[in-house]
Amino acid sequence: MISAFRLFFREWLYLLKRPRTLVIMIFIPIFVTCLCGSCYGKGYFSDLKMGVVDYSYSAKTREVVEAFRESPYFDIVGYYENEEQLESAMKNGEIVGCLIFPEDFTMNLQQGRQAQVLLGSNAVNMSYGSTINARGSEVLGTVSAQIAVKSLVAKGATVDDALAKMNPVGFYTRQWYNPTNNFGYFLSFGFIIATLQQVLIYFAAISLIREKESGNLKELRAMNPIIQVFAKTVVYYIIAMGTWAACTWLMINKYGIPMKASRDVWFAYSSLFVLAIITMGQFFSSILPNPVFATSLPLVLTSPSLVLSGYTWPTMALTGFYQKLAKVFPLTHFALGYRDMALMGTGFEAIHQEMIILGCISGVCFILSCLIWFIRVKVILKKEEKLEIALEKNELPAVAQ
Structure with missing residues (x-):
């Protein structure tokens, strides 16, 4: 011993x-x-720098851009003339994601057709890519529903009827144990x-x-x-x-x-x-x-x-x-x-x-x-x-x- x-x-x-x-x-x-x-310490990605190419420059596209600007996850750093400038900015590290509005975006909305916007991300860093896809989809989904409800209300429907028509199945999500994805x-x-x-x-x-x-x-x-x-x-x-x-x-x-x-x-x-x-x-x-x-x-x-x-x-x-x-x-x-x-x-x-x-x-x-x-x-x-x-x-x- x-x-x-x-x-x-x-x-x-x-x-x-x-x-x-x-x-x-x-x-x-x-x-x-x-x-x-x-x-x-922050627990999530925020202020992800986004660039915009808007071939259909209108109030509707600015509404979508503003929704991204107000989100804590994104920071709209500016507009670019074309996709080549956008790709160059991504390579130079100015942005990590983008929104591209085609020329017919506003016209399709006005004529009651589905309007598409490209949500792009630099997936070299997969964390950036997954965050932009997930959070960007949330923003676009919210804006899309708002635009559709406004259109139906303008045609005489009530807000409740418009919401029910746009979202016949309502849902909400809940994440246990790490609800903020920290x-x-x-x-x-x-x-x-x-x-x-x-x-x-x-x-x-x-x-x-x-x-x-x-x-x-x-x-x-x-x-x-x-x-x-x-x-x-x-x-x-x-x-x-x-x-x-x-x-x-x-x-x-x-x-x-x-x-x-x-x-x-x-x-x-x-x-x-x-x-x-x-x-x-x-x-x-x-x-x-x-x-x-x-x-x-x-x-x-x-x-x-x-x-x-x-x-x-x-x-x-x-x-x-x-x-x-x-x-x-x-x-x-x-x-x-x-x-x-x-x-x-x-x-x-x-x-x-x-x-x-x-x-x-x-x-x-x-x-x-x-x-x-x-x-x-x-x-x-x-x-x-x-x-x-x-x-x-x-x-x-x-x-x-």
């Missing part, structure tokens, strides 16, 4: 002597939290969790192999490998959970991102994820030959995890192979469940399966780390003993051969 405490405090001492390490482990995730909270609610958790994962696995991956470089293996030989791995796990668990708690507090209290689940659910779910990452890092540390490999390979393997986890792109949209590959990463079993937990307030009954998987990943990696590290320490020390004996007998050249 004394040896375990000695190893525990030695790990803390190692970290405290290297303040840059603690800065990276603690303040990088907090920095990303502040960055995401500030960037996504991007901050959707994206922030994932990026912050991924950052915590990258930082944590980086340092966990060198926690064991570093003992070889520092010459402490002889001291560790007398210590149970389970205690060795456990002592280091506790150190990084304390740091990671403290950092993650600070990030969560900032998201909730400073940036208004909700957390509807109970603290017990948050703590249990977060703990299992953190332990899965730490033990996976220690597993890499136990099997790889030096700190360079121990830090490089985990980062390479976990870099695709945010994409494969289904957080930014649904897992169900991936091919079968990638759906199976995604299950290897702890982030897959945490990020989606965590968002549901935060926004929907789901409890243990909804995430128990993911928690079991995270627990299994932690347990398997911990056991393998202990076993492999124990064998590796014995092998390394045996080689060192043979080398020492050879040196004493002046047989180094023969050993080298």
Whole structure:
């Protein structure tokens, strides 16, 4: 037990002597939290710059343009003479969307025919494209209904009759849990969790192999490998959970991102994820030959995890192979469940399966780390003993051969 405490405090001492390490482990995730909270604070795209080409310049087309101008989502920056100028403005970054009215737009309205307007967007950025299509369609639908109702009223119909004729089936929409489509609610958790994962696995991956470089293996030989791995796990668990708690507090209290689940659910779910990452890092540390490999390979393997986890792109949209590959990463079993937990307030009954998987990943990696590290320490020390004996007998050249 004394040896375990000695190893525990030695790990803390190692970290405290290297303040840059603690800065990276603690303040990088907090920095990303502040960055995401500030960037996504508005929660939606607004003032999307739109250009207009109006071949039918009239009061009706100006009515449509004014409706877009009054919408918080759009900013009409100006008129262009033709589509070539419009495309040039889009390439130069002056606009990201457009309205094009054909010459017969007003005439078709006057003659009771359907008049069409082109709603265009620069879909190089799909977020711009989807927002312009969705919000632009809402504006055009509202304007279209208003114009039709006015026409019917002018012909003697009442407003109610005109509305009933134009919209025989009324409907309204409701979005649960994120009614404003706030991007901050959707994206922030994932990026912050991924950052915590990258930082944590980086340092966990060198926690064991570093003992070889520092010459402490002889001291560790007398210590149970389970205690060795456990002592280091506790150190990084304390740091990671403290950092993650600070990030969560900032998201909730400073940036208004909700957390509807109970603290017990948050703590249990977060703990299992953190332990899965730490033990996976220690597993890499136990099997790889030096700190360079121990830090490089985990980062390479976990870099695709945010994409494969289904957080930014649904897992169900991936091919079968990638759906199976995604299950290897702890982030897959945490990020989606965590968002549901935060926004929907789901409890243990909804995430128990993911928690079991995270627990299994932690347990398997911990056991393998202990076993492999124990064998590796014995092998390394045996080689060192043979080398020492050879040196004493002046047989180094023969050993080298």
